[in-house]
Amino acid sequence: MARGLHTMFGIMMGRPDRPQRGACAPSPCNRARFRPKKDPLPMWKRTLATLVLSTGLATGLAASVEAQTLRFGLMEDPDALDPTLARTFSGRMVFAALCDKLVDIDAKLNIIPQLATEWSWSPDQKTLTMKIRDGVLFQDGEKLDAEAVKFNLERHLKMQGSQRRGEIAAIDSVEVVDPLTVKINLKTPFAPLLAQFTDRAGMMVSPKAAQALGDKFASAPVCAGPFKFVERVAQDRIVVEKFDNYWNKDNIFLKRIEFKVIPDTTVRLTNLRSGQLDLLERLAPTDLPQVQSDSKLKIGMAYELGYQTLLLNLSKDGPLAKNAKVREALELSIDRDAINQVVFNGEFLPGNQWVNPKNPNYVSAFPIPKRDVAKAKALLKEAGVTTPLVVNFTVFSDNLSQQSAQVIQAMAKEAGFDLKIQATDFGTALNLADQGNYDLMLYNWSGRPDPDGNTYNFLATKAPLNYPRYSNEKADAAFQAERQNNDPEVRKAAWKDLATQVLADRPLIYLYHRKLLWAYSTKLTGFGDYPDGLVRFTGLKLN
Known part of the structure; x- marks a missing residue:
């Protein structure tokens, strides 16, 4: 392709790769014919040459972006993309890309740091003190700090229609100790609190965006995760792109994720096998043998927690x-x-x-x-x-x-x-x-x-x-x-x-x-099996 572009560009510029038949070489008798002019190239040729070169570059760039776009097949269309209101499993898949949590779990269900780096309980088990990671930004450029954590927990507790209220109902008050320290006071000891923070109750949204958008926040969610929201077409797709100022950006290798809603398990698998998808969740167990026999596909599996x-x-x-x-x-x-x-x-x-x-x-x-x-x-x-x-x-x-x-x-x-x-x-x-x-x-x-x-x-x-x-x-x-x-x-x-x-x-x-079953292309590396059924996008690469 490069040789073809070079040849075409040379012809358009009036510099053929070899002499044209019937052309006379420069000599004293015809030197005047080869005397340079101020602008020997017509404007249309200059424009066409520019378009050809720019198209070539654009094609290369588009191919590069396409190679880093993960196409992820979902079984159903998520409900509201607002952690306070959401309640679907497929929505949690999308939130895993959009919204980091205070804490996470590892593959063995141990609670590990994410937006909070450390925590401690008071002797009476009624106060949880958490240190917030320094330097974290929301996708609108606002800082994540103790005030933002307080805002989010109170939003979960007070917002109309909150699905998180029951999960953290034991919280009595939230105090800001300093810019990166928050103290959570409980009405009574509440053993499951940290576990609740590993899911949507622990997801942090931008207070600025939440206040500005009000009940429309789900139409343009702003969180502190590795990918930012781009668009949603109901019953069709949700698109997110890498957030360049993400706190752990060096371990995010995908540029874009396209979540595609395909309820039919057979159609979803057909799309994966034909290369229209790179990853799908909830593979039908009856399709497991055919995926296992396909050298271009891999399987992930774990028994669900639910x-x-x-x-x-x-x-x-x-x-x-x-x-x-x-x-x-x-x-x-x-x-x-x-x-x-x-x-x-x-x-x-x-x-x-x-x-x-x-x-x-x-x-x-x-x-x-x-x-x-x-x-x-x-x-x-x-x-x-x-x-x-x-x-x-x-x-x-x-x-x-x-x-x-x-x-x-x-x-x-x-x-x-x-x-x-x-x-x-x-x-x-x-x-x-x-x-x-x-x-x-x-x-x-x-x-x-x-x-x-x-x-x-x-x-x-x-x-x-x-x-x-x-x-x-x-x-x-x-x-x-x-x-x-x-x-x-x-x-x-x-x-x-x-x-x-x-x-x-x-x-x-x-x-x-259920045995949670994922099927994915061998081009995808870094995939891990987690019992909560969610994909961790950190470390994922498309080769």
């Missing part, structure tokens, strides 16, 4: 909502192992609690119940239910959720349930859950390092994500016990007390725990 569950709306009328025996019958109609084999190729981990059976916080006194259709029918009869019992069954519109729902539907039918599947997009389903406008919903929660993050918001009375509208005094007492004590044994006893209530009342029926 769970897949059935939400039951206890505020509705009808026997499913009002009678625990009917909910028990529904659970007994389900074979978790069969769902795992049929839909997930045996890759997921069946479970019946908010943590998986391999987790040290799993309450072993309550093992996974076996399917028992005869007992399920007997329970429905005891409850006075005339079968078939019709139940509207809301599921997400991705194909894995629908396949799971179809298997559950077939199983439940044998026991006397008629589940009417209603597939809808993720955002609409969450709105239905918020409004209490559902009967039964197949739902997934990505999970948190501390079990409190998997339970409190869903099960505590009037908690923000209490979609089942569950309220139980003994369950609330268990939450109080586990939250107010850092002693592992005290907390273990509290989890057992909680399980005693929740697994009998069944506001949720826990089904299984």
Whole structure:
């Protein structure tokens, strides 16, 4: 290409690579014909030459930028890009690029520094003092300091519609000790606080941008992460670009990330194999063998911290909502192992609690119940239910959720349930859950390092994500016990007390725990597997 440009440029400038046929050489007889003029090149040739050279440079630059653009396939379109309001797993993927947190976790769930470099607890466990990293800038050029941390924590607590309020409700006040030191005072000891700061409760947004944009902040988020927001096209893409003043910029090698929304797992994988994507999250387990056999692709995997569950709306009328025996019958109609084999190729981990059976916080006194259709029918009869019992069954519109729902539907039918599947997009389903406008919903929660993050918001009375509208005094007492004590044994006893209530009342029926599967091009290096299911963009390179 370089030779072609050189030749073309030489011709346009009137300097052919070799003499043209019929041209006379300079000599005394024709020297006048070769006497230089003030401007031997017409303007159009100068313009064309400039365009050719600049186009060549632009093409090279564009190729360079393209080579450093990570195309990341998401299963669903995130909700609000505001850490205070957000609640979707796919949104957390985008936040990992946009918004650093006070602290993070490593691959073994240890809490490690990020925007805070060190921290300490008071002897009574009611005050957490944190040192903020010096020299950190938000993407609008504003400084991150103790005042900004105070602003963000108070925003989480006070903002209308905050999804973080319940996660950090124990905070009583936030004090600025000096420009880089913040003191967080608690109403009571709160064991999960640091773990909460490893997720959106610990994300810091620019106070200046948040105040200026108000309730429109999610349309142009400004954080302190490695990439800054560029654009969003609903149900299509979110684009971010490297923030040149990021505090850890020397370890950020990507120039641009394009998050592409592709709900269909087959289409997402096809895009990866054809080179239209470099990375995708939530690979379908049934597609794992074909990716493993492709020399151009790699796999990342880890069991999630969260769970897949059935939400039951206890505020509705009808026997499913009002009678625990009917909910028990529904659970007994389900074979978790069969769902795992049929839909997930045996890759997921069946479970019946908010943590998986391999987790040290799993309450072993309550093992996974076996399917028992005869007992399920007997329970429905005891409850006075005339079968078939019709139940509207809301599921997400991705194909894995629908396949799971179809298997559950077939199983439940044998026991006397008629589940009417209603597939809808993720955002609409969450709105239905918020409004209490559902009967039964197949739902997934990505999970948190501390079990409190998997339970409190869903099960505590009037908690923000209490979609089942569950309220139980003994369950609330268990939450109080586990939250107010850092002693592992005290907390273990509290989890057992909680399980005693929740697994009998069944506001949720826990089904299984996903093996998180990522598929990516061999061109991508530096990828690590984390149990929270989020990609760390630090160190990632596209070769």
